[in-house]
Amino acid sequence: MSDHGTYIKRPNRPLQIYAVIFLIVLYVPVLFIPLFSFNESIYVRFPLEGFTFRWYRELWTREPVWNALFNSIKVGACVAVISTILGVIAARAITRYRMPGKSALVTFIMMPLVIPGIIFGVALLVLLSRMGIPLTLYTVGLGHLIVCLPFAVATLLPRFEGFDPSMEEASADLGENGWWTFWRVTFPMVFPGVVASLLLTFTISFDEFIMAFFLTGTDPTLPMYIWGQLRFPQEFPSVLALSSLILFVSFILVFFAQWVGRMGLDEQNQEAL
Numbered sequence: 001m002s003d004h005g006t007y008i009k010r011p012n013r014p015l016q017i018y019a020v021i022f023l024i025v026l027y028v029p030v031l032f033i034p035l036f037s038f039n040e041s042i043y044v045r046f047p048l049e050g051f052t053f054r055w056y057r058e059l060w061t062r063e064p065v066w067n068a069l070f071n072s073i074k075v076g077a078c079v080a081v082i083s084t085i086l087g088v089i090a091a092r093a094i095t096r097y098r099m100p101g102k103s104a105l106v107t108f109i110m111m112p113l114v115i116p117g118i119i120f121g122v123a124l125l126v127l128l129s130r131m132g133i134p135l136t137l138y139t140v141g142l143g144h145l146i147v148c149l150p151f152a153v154a155t156l157l158p159r160f161e162g163f164d165p166s167m168e169e170a171s172a173d174l175g176e177n178g179w180w181t182f183w184r185v186t187f188p189m190v191f192p193g194v195v196a197s198l199l200l201t202f203t204i205s206f207d208e209f210i211m212a213f214f215l216t217g218t219d220p221t222l223p224m225y226i227w228g229q230l231r232f233p234q235e236f237p238s239v240l241a242l243s244s245l246i247l248f249v250s251f252i253l254v255f256f257a258q259w260v261g262r263m264g265l266d267e268q269n270q271e272a273l
Contacts, residue, residue: 033247037240055241065242068225072206075137075221079144080202087152087197088190094153095160110150120146121214128215135217143211148201155200155257159193199257203250222246 040050059065090109094102112120124143133139187194209223216224226242229235 030247033240034244037237037244039237055237056245058238059242059245062238064225065222068220068222071137071219072222075141075144076202076205079141079148079205080198083145083148083152083201084156084194084197086149087156088194090149090153091156091160092186094157106153109153112146113150117147117208117210118214121211124211125214135215137217137219137221139215139217140212140221141205143215144205144208147208147211148204151204152197152201155197156190156193159190196257199253203253203257207246207250 037055038051038053040052040054093099094106099105121143124139124146128135128139207223209227212221212224213227220228222242226239229239
């Protein structure tokens, strides 16, 4: 405490050291992927045997890579839209209405965040096989939807919690029905959260592997294509190049999604003040 009776906020050194160690352990191994993707040798070892863009150039000539990429984009886009729509409905219901068992409902929606994906993958595979449903991109999308929905709800809940319900009440008093009130009042206010949810869920679906591993049929997604290529040592440099591109794009999308989400919340806080 200072002489004036106010507390001086001191840095928490153990916590800072822990954060630095955590970041090093988490991200330094990932940084070796783009590093070795420029290595001229097909073997991952130090010292590097040269600098080349050869493996990146080869990606443009591989039709299976493009097919897998388009499959991932199609699945990711559909999952992002559906999970965001369901997330909007769930977040609005949770924050606007009193209902019995609301806490249990929220817990049920968030369960995929804590239950291992392999459990859901095996369960869906058994269920679909029992029902005679063939494995296609639709089944992959179903598995990704289970994974992405909690993230959509978690992203949208703060937007609806910070939204002033009196705005909707004023719209209703002026004669607007519930549908037009949502589109003209509610949706513009929560739009940053919707954009953040779309970007985040697309990225999660695009990168998701476990569900795809159990539910993919004859059309692989990009992570499944990469997994298949790991069996061939001569393909490993191209896999590193492809993985580096995915890391870069995923980082940009997640960063932009978080920035959009924070921007919307900051605007709401300023309006509240």
